[in-house]
Amino acid sequence: MKITVHRGAEEIGGNTIELQSGESRILLDYGAPLPKIDPETNKTVYPTPEQIVLNIPGLYEDGTKPLDGIVISHNHGDHFGGLIPKPVNPAVPVYMTAAMEELIRLVGRIPRDATELKATVKHYRKGVPFTVGAFKLTPYLMDHSAPEAFAFLIEAEGKRLVYTGDYRKHGNKRAAFQQFLEADLGPLDLLITEGTQAANLSGPSEHQVLRDIESLVSGREGTVYVMCSGQDLDVITSLSEIAQAHGRWLAVDGYIMMVLEILKSLVRRESGVELQIPGIGDAHIKVLETPATLKLSRRPEYAEIFARMKTHLVTWDWVRENHKKLIIPVRTWSQYWVGDNIRDLAGAVLVYSMWDGYKEEVSFHDTLEFFKSRGLPEFPVHASGHAYFSAVMELVENKKPRHIIPVHTEHPENFAWAFGRDRVHPLKNGGSYTL
Ligand SMILES: [Zn+2]
Structure with missing residues (x-):
């Protein structure tokens, strides 16, 4: 061979x-x-x-x-x-x-x-x-x-x-x-x-990441923004657990909710197993009306999931009223909808939970700069x-x-x-x- x-x-x-x-x-x-x-x-x-x-x-x-x-x-x-x-x-x-x-x-x-x-x-x-x-x-x-x-x-x-x-x-x-x-x-x-x-030889685990982010959430009056991959289900699941334990909302875009629901339904169909990840039905999860959410909501292949997701959709007014109690995953380009719709970033922090090498990329750099220029302290918290x-x-x-x-x-x-x-x-x- x-x-x-x-x-x-x-x-x-x-x-x-x-x-x-x-x-x-x-x-x-x-x-x-x-x-x-x-x-x-x-x-x-x-x-x-x-x-x-x-x-x-x-x-x-x-x-x-x-x-x-x-x-x-x-x-x-x-x-x-x-x-x-x-x-x-x-x-x-x-x-x-x-x-x-x-x-x-x-x-x-x-x-x-x-x-x-x-x-x-x-x-x-x-x-x-x-x-x-x-x-x-x-x-x-x-x-x-x-x-x-x-x-x-x-x-x-x-x-x-x-x-x-x-x-x-x-x-x-x-x-x-x-x-x-x-x-x-x-x-x-x-x-x-x-x-x-x-x-x-060794390094931090996802469990340590959860504990580190939890220490940043605890007692804070402001949004915790978390820069992570929308498909990193370990991080998204940790954020959901933290939100629930600390009386917060996890506010995701329609793309993340779609990833969660697609996986749940495929695993349920193939093996009858219920995946232990957050999703539709979890009252502490809200869906933001970001450009990605709107784009996907117009695709006929996702109409059924979007119909079920509707009760989780929130307006930007709701987000502004509740910004002290939110955890929001962000990615590259997210600064545009944050800047346009949320604006007040008082008390907020940014957690960076991705590979360090990405920071040098232009699009990542621009997103990180946006939060930095608005005075958010940045905490790198990541497990490889x-x-x-x-x-x-x-x-x-x-x-x-x-x-x-x-x-x-x-x-x-x-x-x-x-x-x-x-x-x-x-x-x-x-x-x-x-x-
Ligand atoms: Zn890989």
């Missing part, structure tokens, strides 16, 4: 890993590179479509045999973003969960990032093995900052390997990491693992979406793979140091390893 890491071998993000067994070839993720900071100008440089698209034989309609499939581990752009700028060959099925497809389409329908997913999508489900070409894959739910993220046990030619996707053990789904450790995967020939945090190295070591110790390929990392040498040079095979982008 030949493993080629087209992208993500030497950097964080952009994962694109090809597996080949005989004539059969599949891709694990097809990610876009993350934006980079130009050290000269200190400005953010976004990858161009030409830089995102990879010319892998059989990926596009190029006259060669189509790939047998692309398997997406989770709906973060650095794992699926390659699908967006140029549609892949429709003869190549793209495997993801129903929730991932819905969320990718939802984000594409918010105008500022308007992007349409054009692909032959097939769905896989947690724990249910499926076959792509010569490969049998079994998806295992992992703890990550995406709503759903999966690792795969992959079997072919009598060999067994694991691709972790992105994972951690310190989030709200830490039980998933534990279950993955407890799962008997048999003897493993190869582990392809992410190593984003390979230079940090990725496993600290102690958790990577725990996984390796538990699964005892014969060989290891680190990906999604700037510190492959830490793997060689921790697990031995004979066992660890760091690659360059485009490089291959034969198992």
Whole structure:
């Protein structure tokens, strides 16, 4: 079996890993590179479509045999973003969960990032093995900052390997990491693992984030703005719990409410399980009439959820009257509706709960500057979406793979140091390893 890491071998993000067994070839993720900071100008440089698209034989309609499939581990752009700028060959099925497809389409329908997913999508489900070409894959739910993220046990030619996707053990789904450790995967020939945090042995957990934000909310007379991803359900769930415990309202936009409701209904439909996340029916949650809310409310595919959401909608007058008792998640561009409609920011604070690297990006910088220029103190409170190295070591110790390929990392040498040079095979982008 030949493993080629087209992208993500030497950097964080952009994962694109090809597996080949005989004539059969599949891709694990097809990610876009993350934006980079130009050290000269200190400005953010976004990858161009030409830089995102990879010319892998059989990926596009190029006259060669189509790939047998692309398997997406989770709906973060650095794992699926390659699908967006140029549609892949429709003869190549793209495997993801129903929730991932819905969320990718939802984000594409918010105008500022308007992007349409054009692909032959097939769905896989947690724990249910499926076959792509010569490969049998079994998806295992992992703890990550995406709503759903999966690792795969992959079997072919009598060999067994694991691709972790992105994972951690310190989030709200830490039980998933534990279950993955407890799962008997048999003897493993190869582990392809992410190593984003390979230079940090440990760090804060989501539980600590909750406690830190709670200490900022307690006794405060003013809005607590929290800059976070609208799909970071661990943070949104923590904010909901804090709001409820401290007699506050969590005021989200229609996009966040939509993410919560889409996930709840898909998980309920697929497994009969009621997800423990906030949503419609929680009296302490209000929906703001932001531009994203209005845009999504006009889409016929969301009419049913919007009809149910109606009782949670509040006017800007209500927001101004109650601003001392609100917790409001914000993102880039949110400063426009805050500035236009709320105005009074007395007593407010800003919590920054995202990856530090984003702060350099122009759009993030502008949003942070808005709050700063209005006198809001800023508190960085964040748990990484990725496993600290102690958790990577725990996984390796538990699964005892014969060989290891680190990906999604700037510190492959830490793997060689921790697990031995004979066992660890760091690659360059485009490089291959034969198992
Ligand atoms: Zn991710």
